[in-house]
Amino acid sequence: MSDPRVVKAPVIGVLALQGDVREHLAALREQGADAVTVRRPEELAAVDGLVIPGGESTTMVKLAARFELLEPLRAAIRGGLPAYGSCAGMILLADRILDAPPDQETVGGLDVTVRRNAFGRQVDSFESDIAFEGLDGGDVHAVFIRAPWIEEAGDGVVVLGRVVGGPADGKIVAVRQGNLVATSFHPELTGDRRVHAMFADIVRSHLAEQAGEDAGNERGVS
Amino acid sequence: MATPVSTPSTGTERVKRGMAEQLKGGVIMDVVTPEQAKIAEDAGAVAVMALERVPADIRAQGGIARMSDPDMIEGIIGAVSIPVMAKARIGHFVEAQVLQALGVDYIDESEVLTPADEAHHIAKSAFTVPFVCGATDLGEALRRISEGAAMIRSKGEAGTGNVVEATRHMRSIRAGIKRLGTLDETELFVAAKELRAPIELVALVAELGKLPVVLFTAGGIATPADAAMMMQLGAEGVFVGSGIFKSGDPALRAAAIVQATTFHDDPDVIAKVSRGLGEPMVGINVSTLPESERFATRGW
Numbered sequence: 001m002s003d004p005r006v007v008k009a010p011v012i013g014v015l016a017l018q019g020d021v022r023e024h025l026a027a028l029r030e031q032g033a034d035a036v037t038v039r040r041p042e043e044l045a046a047v048d049g050l051v052i053p054g055g056e057s058t059t060m061v062k063l064a065a066r067f068e069l070l071e072p073l074r075a076a077i078r079g080g081l082p083a084y085g086s087c088a089g090m091i092l093l094a095d096r097i098l099d100a101p102p103d104q105e106t107v108g109g110l111d112v113t114v115r116r117n118a119f120g121r122q123v124d125s126f127e128s129d130i131a132f133e134g135l136d137g138g139d140v141h142a143v144f145i146r147a148p149w150i151e152e153a154g155d156g157v158v159v160l161g162r163v164v165g166g167p168a169d170g171k172i173v174a175v176r177q178g179n180l181v182a183t184s185f186h187p188e189l190t191g192d193r194r195v196h197a198m199f200a201d202i203v204r205s206h207l208a209e210q211a212g213e214d215a216g217n218e219r220g221v222s
Numbered sequence: 223m224a225t226p227v228s229t230p231s232t233g234t235e236r237v238k239r240g241m242a243e244q245l246k247g248g249v250i251m252d253v254v255t256p257e258q259a260k261i262a263e264d265a266g267a268v269a270v271m272a273l274e275r276v277p278a279d280i281r282a283q284g285g286i287a288r289m290s291d292p293d294m295i296e297g298i299i300g301a302v303s304i305p306v307m308a309k310a311r312i313g314h315f316v317e318a319q320v321l322q323a324l325g326v327d328y329i330d331e332s333e334v335l336t337p338a339d340e341a342h343h344i345a346k347s348a349f350t351v352p353f354v355c356g357a358t359d360l361g362e363a364l365r366r367i368s369e370g371a372a373m374i375r376s377k378g379e380a381g382t383g384n385v386v387e388a389t390r391h392m393r394s395i396r397a398g399i400k401r402l403g404t405l406d407e408t409e410l411f412v413a414a415k416e417l418r419a420p421i422e423l424v425a426l427v428a429e430l431g432k433l434p435v436v437l438f439t440a441g442g443i444a445t446p447a448d449a450a451m452m453m454q455l456g457a458e459g460v461f462v463g464s465g466i467f468k469s470g471d472p473a474l475r476a477a478a479i480v481q482a483t484t485f486h487d488d489p490d491v492i493a494k495v496s497r498g499l500g501e502p503m504v505g506i507n508v509s510t511l512p513e514s515e516r517f518a519t520r521g522w
Contacts, residue, residue, distance in 0.1 A: 018247040018268060018484060019248075021247065055248070056305075058266070059266045059267070059268050059304075062266040062480075063480070063481065067481075088244070099303065101303060121325045122327035122328065122351060122352065124232060127231055127237055128229065143237060145241050145244055146241070146244075163230075189240045189243065190236075
């Protein structure tokens with residue numbers, strides 16, 4: 001690129017095996033990202049960041065295993081690929097899960113224990129305002145659908161949001177650990193784009209760091 | 223955006239419609255026992271539909287088809303971790319109340335069961351649990367949405383293993399939506415009258431270029447290629463009724479239909495998963511079905 005000030009839009013993939021893919025693609029495009037679907041290993045290899053959408057976690061993980069995407073996903077996340085999971089995506093990013101079929105695998109990476117369907121069945125699904133650390137503009141209006149919560153978070157995990165009020169008061173529903181972000185709720189279903197903006201910033205920073213490292217390597221600086 | 227809700231609210235339109243958004247790209251399978259529900263979950267179903275007899279058996283055995291036994295529904299809810307849907311008869315609001323009390327995740331007000339009311343569908347907005355309803359065309363879909371349906375599916379002709387009616391309904395709904403996009407404001411009022419649907423909904427569909435709720439397909443899907451064809455015709459997901467558990471190898475066929483739905487635009491994958499599935503369900507030629515045995519004509 002001739003002008004170093006012209007920054008290419010980050011390519012952010014949405015895992016498109018099943019779930020509310022379209023809403024995430026739209027939210028990412030509003031953040032200036034080049035948003036693409038990911039169903040195959042070669043598509044995963046071409047993205048700068050990945051969103052794992054809401055949907056049915058058991059279905060997604062079975063399809064990922066069947067189409068040889070599970071190991072590449074694990075490798076990419078171990079390698080530092082920024083990833084954001086909403087609802088089922090949070091379950092897929094978790095290292096440990098509860099209330100799942102005994103053989104249910106995850107991609108992992110987030111040092112948390114997630115409880116599936118923690119709030120109950122669909123009749124218990126709800127929307128509510130929650131405080132969210134590090135976002136300007138006040139509370140986030142959060143939509144929880146047969147949602148999971150985080151039962152336990154490791155030392156390296158920053159808690160960003162908790163439920164306020166109701167029977168689940170204080171439960172952890174948003175976290176960040178390095179380049180990984182997860183929410184129990186679905187910001188893609190509301191017009192509030194702040195969580196997607198935060199994730200797009202993480203992807204851009206990661207790209208800038210990588211570019212810095214590459215430039216350093218070219219100059220012989222280690 | 224809607225006004226922020228400070229205390230947790232359940233049963234909102236966004237929570238009901240949002241639940242269906244999470245099912246997109248997935249397959250919902252009819253099951254009649256907890257064991258079948260487990261097979262469906264293991265195959266990658268996004269949800270199961272609990273009912274007492276699959277549509278093919280309802281056809282074969284005749285009689286009045288009703289909501290399932292609560293014990294059976296509870297058994298299925300206990301057996302799987304994925305969402306459980308159940309069917310209520312058209313207009314039977316008490317069956318719907320019972321299903322909500324049992325904790326089902328979605329109610330299908332379904333023409334596959336014998337209608338309980340020949341004039342009125344259930345007033346669905348008042349329920350906390352969301353509803354899916356069948357439709358044969360755009361007007362019918364919009365009438366169900368105006369009653370509170372949070373998800374629409376084609377009716378197809380259930381229990382036939384014949385996809386021809388689902389194709390007709392998907393094409394009809396899609397054509398209806400496309401046509402609205404070509405109309406100006408004054409013409410939309412006439413369209414609303416013709417569609418027998420509220421002008422606000424008609425105008426919204428014209429603006430969005432799609433329904434304001436998720437659209438699945440149902441009725442006669444029996445093979446991976448059937449599911450993929452419906453997806454290419456604009457379905458956002460697939461209901462499979464008799465097609466799985468009336469086939470030779472349900473577990474294998476169920477997994478194949480799930481995979482073909484995700485990779486509906488990739489003929490190589492569809493070819494691969496379509497091999498060695500054993501016998502499909504025996505089909506029925508819809509054109510030889512007498513009018514009185516057609517489920518799709520139930521509801522209006």
